[in-house]
């Protein structure tokens with residue numbers, strides 16, 4: 001048999017397997033068009049295209065009311081206001097998430113690895129996690145885009 005045919009056969013099997021996995025990875029799956037019509041422009045770019053809002057511009061940067069921060073894409077509660085602190089980095093910062101609500105990924109966009117955080121339910125990009133958080137609690141800093149979140153008062 002022609003070796004190239006065998007090669008393409010396995011390539012196609014491999015790709016469809018990968019595609020199948022990525023499609024089923026999240027509970028909420030929508031087309032790009034659906035996300036675009038549901039979200040405002042900046043939320044769409046951040047959640048679906050992993051953009052970053054400009055520092056010190058987000059509405060939750062200097063915001064400390066009591067309540068819960070939900071995913072702007074699928075409404076899943078992700079952060080409690082008790083986990084929020086001021087890191088002076090220009091974005092809302094939390095020292096931890098609500099249990100089991102995020103997935104972690106590695107992002108090489110800036111040329112070095114950073115830990116990307118996504119909503120576990122819809123896969124929306126939220127921001128990154130760094131290890132310079134408050135020592136007295138978790139040591140973690142979840143640096144999250146305001147536009148990826150919707151605050152609900154307690």
Ligand SMILES: [Zn+2]
Pocket residue numbers: 071072073074075076119120121122123124
């Ligand atoms: Zn979500």
